Amino acid sequence: MCSAVAVKPTPGAPTRPQRRASWWESLRPRIGCGVYHSTYADDMALRTTTASRLRLVLVSVTAVMFPFVAGDYWVGEANRLYIAIIGALGLNILVGFTGQISIAQGAFMAVGGYTTAIMTVTLGLPFWLSLPCAGLTTAAIGAIFGVPSLRLKGLYLLIATLAAQVIVEWLILRMVWLTKGPNGIYGIKPPAFGPLEFSDRRAFYFLMLFFVVIAILFAANLFRTKIGRAFVAIRDQDIAASVAGVDVFKYKLLAFGVSSFYVGTAGALQAHDRLIVSPEYFNISVSIEYLGMIIIGGLGSISGAIYGAAFIRLLPTALSLMTGTLGLAGTNVGVLQQAVFGLAIVGFLIFEPHGIAKIWRDVKDYFKLWPFSY
Amino acid sequence: MSQETVLFLQLVISGVAIGSIYALVALGFVLIYKSTDVLNMAQGEMLMIGAWISYSLIADYRIPFVPAFFMTLAFTSLLGLAVERAALRPLIGQPIISVIMVTIGLSIFLRAMVIAIWGTQYQRYPSPIQDSVVSVGPVPIPEVYLWSLLVCLLLVGALTLGFRFTRMGIAMRAVADDQQAALSVGISVRRVFALAWVISALVSAIGGMLLANIQGVGIGLSAVGLKALPVSIVGGLDSIPGAIVGGILIGVLENLSAGYLDTPLGGGVREVAPYVFLVVVLLIKPYGLFGKERIERV
Numbered sequence: 001m002c003s004a005v006a007v008k009p010t011p012g013a014p015t016r017p018q019r020r021a022s023w024w025e026s027l028r029p030r031i032g033c034g035v036y037h038s039t040y041a042d043d044m045a046l047r048t049t050t051a052s053r054l055r056l057v058l059v060s061v062t063a064v065m066f067p068f069v070a071g072d073y074w075v076g077e078a079n080r081l082y083i084a085i086i087g088a089l090g091l092n093i094l095v096g097f098t099g100q101i102s103i104a105q106g107a108f109m110a111v112g113g114y115t116t117a118i119m120t121v122t123l124g125l126p127f128w129l130s131l132p133c134a135g136l137t138t139a140a141i142g143a144i145f146g147v148p149s150l151r152l153k154g155l156y157l158l159i160a161t162l163a164a165q166v167i168v169e170w171l172i173l174r175m176v177w178l179t180k181g182p183n184g185i186y187g188i189k190p191p192a193f194g195p196l197e198f199s200d201r202r203a204f205y206f207l208m209l210f211f212v213v214i215a216i217l218f219a220a221n222l223f224r225t226k227i228g229r230a231f232v233a234i235r236d237q238d239i240a241a242s243v244a245g246v247d248v249f250k251y252k253l254l255a256f257g258v259s260s261f262y263v264g265t266a267g268a269l270q271a272h273d274r275l276i277v278s279p280e281y282f283n284i285s286v287s288i289e290y291l292g293m294i295i296i297g298g299l300g301s302i303s304g305a306i307y308g309a310a311f312i313r314l315l316p317t318a319l320s321l322m323t324g325t326l327g328l329a330g331t332n333v334g335v336l337q338q339a340v341f342g343l344a345i346v347g348f349l350i351f352e353p354h355g356i357a358k359i360w361r362d363v364k365d366y367f368k369l370w371p372f373s374y
Numbered sequence: 375m376s377q378e379t380v381l382f383l384q385l386v387i388s389g390v391a392i393g394s395i396y397a398l399v400a401l402g403f404v405l406i407y408k409s410t411d412v413l414n415m416a417q418g419e420m421l422m423i424g425a426w427i428s429y430s431l432i433a434d435y436r437i438p439f440v441p442a443f444f445m446t447l448a449f450t451s452l453l454g455l456a457v458e459r460a461a462l463r464p465l466i467g468q469p470i471i472s473v474i475m476v477t478i479g480l481s482i483f484l485r486a487m488v489i490a491i492w493g494t495q496y497q498r499y500p501s502p503i504q505d506s507v508v509s510v511g512p513v514p515i516p517e518v519y520l521w522s523l524l525v526c527l528l529l530v531g532a533l534t535l536g537f538r539f540t541r542m543g544i545a546m547r548a549v550a551d552d553q554q555a556a557l558s559v560g561i562s563v564r565r566v567f568a569l570a571w572v573i574s575a576l577v578s579a580i581g582g583m584l585l586a587n588i589q590g591v592g593i594g595l596s597a598v599g600l601k602a603l604p605v606s607i608v609g610g611l612d613s614i615p616g617a618i619v620g621g622i623l624i625g626v627l628e629n630l631s632a633g634y635l636d637t638p639l640g641g642g643v644r645e646v647a648p649y650v651f652l653v654v655v656l657l658i659k660p661y662g663l664f665g666k667e668r669i670e671r672v
Contacts, residue, residue, distance in 0.1 A: 095471065099471075148653065152656055152660055154471075155470060156607065156656060156660060158474060159604070159652065163604075163649040163650070167650065170642060170646040174642060288482070291478070295471075295472075295475050299471070332490070335489045335490050336486075338482055338483075339482075341479075342481070342483025342485075345476070349472050349475060349476045349479070350461065350476070
């Protein structure tokens with residue numbers, strides 16, 4: 001075998017020389033299906049088409065302008081949505097990208113929430129220290145509960161993580177000296193960096209926006225690195241991955257760690273949003289809710305985690321608005337919400353297993369190829 | 375006998391009794407998993423629906439217990455059929471997380487439906503089994519537990535014989551072993567799947583009625599699904615005797631740990647002990663005590 005492989009251009013095909021794209025070229029609308037990358041810069045870009053860049057600008061402007069236009073209630077909802085997005089991203093890294101099913105999301109959020117609560121309230125430490133500590137503690141605990149994944153797969157791993165959920169919940173209830181047991185810890189302060197306080201809902205909004213952007217960028221780039229590729233290889237076929245030289249156990253633990261870091265951070269931010277942590281915020285229905293988010297949004301997709309979190313977070317509000325306008329005021333919204341949530345999970349799995357992310361992609365493709373769709 | 379031994383025996387015997395109920399529920403998990411490779415997380419809800427239907431038939435429609443019992447079985451087997459046809463069949467061949475999530479989605483939906491129909495109130499189950507207490511050695515045991523042990527043994531016997539000697543039972547085992555091979559010898563895999571869900575629904579309805587005797591009928595009944603999950607895993611998800619052994623093992627373990635460790639550890643050990651035990655068993659034997667090991671090929 002020769003070491004240098006020369007690619008012979010197919011006769012007749014236009015050659016594509018390496019060159020830098022000038023700025024106007026990057027703005028030029030691309031016609032036809034597929035995306036042709038003619039430069040390395042193009043190939044490395046997260047956004048490759050003009051339309052997607054335009055959408056990014058639109059979304060960013062909307063996100064920044066939102067708190068100036070929306071009322072208090074909606075800003076609060078958005079804050080909760082952003083926290084959910086961070087949590088769902090974390091879970092999707094583990095379940096959607098690495099293929100390790102976990103139902104311990106609630107427990108990991110609890111570890112993050114309680115870490116920051118204990119550090120700021122009991123020990124009086126500042127937020128900027130407690131937040132990364134919450135993430136790191138959760139990452140460590142997540143990695144510990146990831147150890148069974150060495151031997152367990154699929155169903156059996158799911159049950160092992162269920163055990164993690166039950167055990168952590170029990171510890172929180174019983175370690176009263178540390179966690180105050182069923183009462184929970186209250187009096188958590190809003191985030192503050194020295195004199196800079198985020199006690200106002202709108203100020204808090206921008207802090208959350210900042211964290212969400214970091215979380216999304218990190219996740220999007222993670223799957224372009226060696227580590228991220230190893231995660232995906234393990235999901236697709238772990239035996240094949242190990243044959244190809246991926247240290248399966250190491251990367252599984254790493255996936256548990258990275259995912260739990262996200263989840264713990266989400267739990268900590270949630271604690272600073274609600275200003276209280278107590279066991280019922282972190283029970284198994286939280287785990288199921290987050291699993292529902294990534295299923296509905298799209299497994300193994302960054303944008304899927306965002307859509308799914310939005311779907312689940314906005315569902316109660318949408319339902320109560322709908323029952324209000326339809327004149328069904330007597331309906332038990334909680335029950336209706338549960339029923340719709342259950343049906344949505346079942347429906348998506350049957351009719352669109354790749355979730356909202358796939359639906360969105362189909363819609364885009366339809367318009368991109370119109371009128372010659374095939 | 376010293377007081378210590380009496381306490382010990384008491385814990386063990388009542389543990390066996392509780393364990394027999396767990397075993398019954400775990401049997402529902404095993405029956406479905408064995409032939410269809412699906413872990414039905416909605417088992418607890420199906421059990422609760424069985425209990426509620428029989429409650430309605432007896433208390434609201436004034437039907438005597440025995441016909442009500444059979445009508446309940448008919449209703450729940452229809453439910454099992456419907457669930458299999460509507461939710462599980464489209465997912466044949468999908469990754470395991472989809473299949474599990476569909477049953478979790480179902481469990482949420484079914485629970486919401488139960489609340490919408492019957493509310494969240496607990497009701498006393500109108501049962502033909504008396505509240506009397508039978509003493510086994512030095513230990514008084516409520517009669518219900520003996521019934522559940524009896525029913526459990528009967529069902530396991532019937533299922534074991536059925537799997538071994540009937541045509542359909544052999545077909546079910548064949549499907550469990552290899553779906554492709556079963557298809558190629560002319561077994562209708564679809565019918566086997568439907569049958570597995572019906573049998574499992576029947577078993578869990580019976581379990582629901584027995585459990586309702588103990589706890590009353592209410593939304594909390596479905597929680598036994600989560601309790602029986604470690605049982606079926608410890609025993610091995612594809613082993614019928616495993617469900618029985620696991621059930622009794624976990625029942626006894628729960629009682630012993632609650633009896634001896636609750637005071638030093640501050641209570642609630644009953645909830646967590648089965649899961650700790652589960653993790654230990656899984657780390658040593660990843661397919662449970664009696665489960666069949668799967669060999670994976672790339």
